[in-house]
Amino acid sequence: xxxxxxxxxxxxxxxxxxxxxxxxxxxxxxxxxxxxxxxxxxxxxxxxxxxxxxxxxxxxxxxxxxxxxxxxxxxxxxxxxxxxxxxxxx
Amino acid sequence: xxxxxxxxxxxxxxxxxxxxxxxxxxxxxxxxxxxxxxxxxxxxxxxxxxxxxxxxxxxxxxxxxxxxxxxxxxxxxxxxxxxxxxxxxxxxxxxxxxxxxxxxxxxxxxxxxxxxxxxxxxxxxxxxxxxxxxxxxxxxxxxxxxxxxxxxxxxxxxxxxxxxxxxxxxxxxxxxxxxxxxxxxxxxxxxxxxxxx
Numbered sequence: 637x638x639x640x641x642x643x644x645x646x647x648x649x650x651x652x653x654x655x656x657x658x659x660x661x662x663x664x665x666x667x668x669x670x671x672x673x674x675x676x677x678x679x680x681x682x683x684x685x686x687x688x689x690x691x692x693x694x695x696x697x698x699x700x701x702x703x704x705x706x707x708x709x710x711x712x713x714x715x716x717x718x719x720x721x722x723x724x725x726x
Numbered sequence: 727x728x729x730x731x732x733x734x735x736x737x738x739x740x741x742x743x744x745x746x747x748x749x750x751x752x753x754x755x756x757x758x759x760x761x762x763x764x765x766x767x768x769x770x771x772x773x774x775x776x777x778x779x780x781x782x783x784x785x786x787x788x789x790x791x792x793x794x795x796x797x798x799x800x801x802x803x804x805x806x807x808x809x810x811x812x813x814x815x816x817x818x819x820x821x822x823x824x825x826x827x828x829x830x831x832x833x834x835x836x837x838x839x840x841x842x843x844x845x846x847x848x849x850x851x852x853x854x855x856x857x858x859x860x861x862x863x864x865x866x867x868x869x870x871x872x873x874x875x876x877x878x879x880x881x882x883x884x885x886x887x888x889x890x891x892x893x894x895x896x897x898x899x900x901x902x903x904x905x906x907x908x909x910x911x912x913x914x915x916x917x918x919x920x921x922x923x
Binding site for chain 2: 638651
């Protein structure tokens with residue numbers, strides 16, 4: 637029986653931006669966590685935010701308001717250890 | 727007889743749970759494991775054979791099998807999370823920060839380390855937490871959710887009691903078990919592979 641989960645992911649250009657974003661979103665109690673960027677996605681910095689799908693829209697708004705630049709946005713579907721990743725950056 | 731209901735559990739969980747139960751039997755006892763597929767049954771029988779233990783098996787009905795493994799006098803059981811190998815991988819976490827440098831970065835790296843462990847094919851046998859590492863296994867720790875996942879996968883999570891006490895976290899442990907220096911020493915000595923983040 638494989639565990640399935642789905643979440644949004646935002647990757648960043650820099651470690652500092654990822655850490656700053658984590659702080660900003662935690663301040664407003666959004667369900668997010670900072671995790672290493674999955675190997676399936678390449679990134680310059682290696683940190684990303686894992687976001688509950690229901691908090692994704694609000695998270696994007698807050699990042700935009702604070703002029704945080706990100707490098708990519710994704711929907712990740714995890715089935716067991718396998719991941720299906722959909723790029724929704726644009 | 728210890729009974730384990732491993733119906734619906736994916737490989738290698740039935741094997742891990744059975745091994746753990748066998749380990750808890752000092753001598754002369756048996757473990758009955760119920761599984762829902764033939765390959766789990768074969769894995770259990772193989773494990774019993776490798777450990778030199780007596781076993782019996784039967785098909786109860788479709789998708790329901792019973793395996794009984796008996797441990798006689800002086801039987802020795804070691805645990806491993808990898809059905810294919812008996813290598814014991816131990817991770818010793820001695821701080822709540824990964825590496826040396828700025829604490830803020832060390833925090834993020836440690837959270838990432840524990841999270842990534844849950845995504846590995848190869849999971850450790852035991853993760854030990856001592857000194858500052860004890861802060862990672864208590865209530866409200868950012869690593870708690872992932873450690874619970876690991877525990878569910880059969881990983882032994884042990885936190886140093888002296889350390890919980892020193893940091894005044896004695897009643898806050900939220901995953902795994904409290905341990906002492908003897909067990910910590912045994913796990914470190916018994917490791918085939920030791921990793922320190």
